[in-house]
Amino acid sequence: MRLLMWWSGRALSSAATLLGVSVLIFAAVRLMPGGFAETVLGPFATAEQKAELATRYGLDQPVFMQYGHWLGTVAGGDFGISMISRQPVGAELLARLPVTAELSLLAVAVSVLAGVPLGVLTAVRARPGGGGAAGRLLSGLGVSVPEFVLGSLVVFVFSRYALGLEVGAWVPLTQDPARNLATMVLPAAVLSVFAVSVTARTTRDAVMGVLVEPYVTAAVGRGESPWFIVRHHILRNAAAPVVTLLGTITAYLLGGALIVEHVFNLPGVGSYIVQAVGRRDYAVVQAGVLLAAGVFIVMNVVIDLLVGVLDPRLGVTAGRRS
Numbered sequence: 001m002r003l004l005m006w007w008s009g010r011a012l013s014s015a016a017t018l019l020g021v022s023v024l025i026f027a028a029v030r031l032m033p034g035g036f037a038e039t040v041l042g043p044f045a046t047a048e049q050k051a052e053l054a055t056r057y058g059l060d061q062p063v064f065m066q067y068g069h070w071l072g073t074v075a076g077g078d079f080g081i082s083m084i085s086r087q088p089v090g091a092e093l094l095a096r097l098p099v100t101a102e103l104s105l106l107a108v109a110v111s112v113l114a115g116v117p118l119g120v121l122t123a124v125r126a127r128p129g130g131g132g133a134a135g136r137l138l139s140g141l142g143v144s145v146p147e148f149v150l151g152s153l154v155v156f157v158f159s160r161y162a163l164g165l166e167v168g169a170w171v172p173l174t175q176d177p178a179r180n181l182a183t184m185v186l187p188a189a190v191l192s193v194f195a196v197s198v199t200a201r202t203t204r205d206a207v208m209g210v211l212v213e214p215y216v217t218a219a220v221g222r223g224e225s226p227w228f229i230v231r232h233h234i235l236r237n238a239a240a241p242v243v244t245l246l247g248t249i250t251a252y253l254l255g256g257a258l259i260v261e262h263v264f265n266l267p268g269v270g271s272y273i274v275q276a277v278g279r280r281d282y283a284v285v286q287a288g289v290l291l292a293a294g295v296f297i298v299m300n301v302v303i304d305l306l307v308g309v310l311d312p313r314l315g316v317t318a319g320r321r322s
Contacts, residue, residue: 119203
């Protein structure tokens with residue numbers, strides 16, 4: 001019964017979140033300077049031409065009616081038609097989703113495989129001359145550098161010099177897996193720099209919090225080796241905040257993919273949304289943001305379940321609160 005109440009609460013909160021996101025993005029795209037008619041027809045279009053275009057796409061209707069119609073079609077699984085290409089938005093997103101999914105999964109893998117060991121190392125060696133200061137410096141540098149700056153630098157260097165990796169020559173994974181991975185390495189590395197830095201700092205703080213626990217002191221007193229203590233006593237107890245961070249990292253990676261895909265000319269959902277924003281293609285922007293919000297919500301539910309498995313005390317607490 002308690003589990004059913006928890007799931008019901010999460011379903012209601014997820015639906016409310018998606019509804020709020022739909023309202024915000026619907027209003028935001030219409031408040032952007034330069035409407036669809038001005039973007040398509042140009043600055044010298046007459047008022048009659050703008051009115052005819054607005055009537056054709058239903059933009060002359062009250063905003064509340066437009067929102068209600070769009071929300072009803074989305075609830076039925078139809079994301080609408082692109083105002084520029086006149087193609088179904090759902091089909092376009094589905095065709096581009098594998099590129100963004102591959103990029104995000106590679107970035108998450110790099111974040112975990114690089115950030116967690118770096119965080120553990122800086123925590124264990126957090127003493128003068130132990131390397132902790134260097135790790136904190138690298139983490140701070142990674143957090144401070146924007147993706148578009150790092151991405152532009154990487155594109156310039158690898159385009160100017162033959163360093164073995166291609167830029168801007170993406171091929172599908174099903175067509176040539178080796179070449180696909182070669183073209184995805186650089187975008188995934190650029191996208192993961194911030195996530196690696198945040199993961200390392202979170203892991204460091206979590207490990208240092210576990211190091212002062214009595215059971216770690218008892219393990220040291222029994223003469224267990226440092227890395228045995230790290231593997232058997234520290235990693236699992238410090239994993240809960242790191243796993244929780246993955247939900248936030250997912251949202252960041254979905255947002256950062258817009259910039260990285262545009263910089264590296266990848267045909268993913270991110271570059272599709274960036275192009276749609278420039279063209280004021282309302283249906284595409286609304287559907288893309290709503291899809292990203294849905295992925296983020298699902299990821300947070302999965303993270304909550306994983307945290308409950310890693311630390312049953314947190315699962316019990318969540319159940320009592322629900």
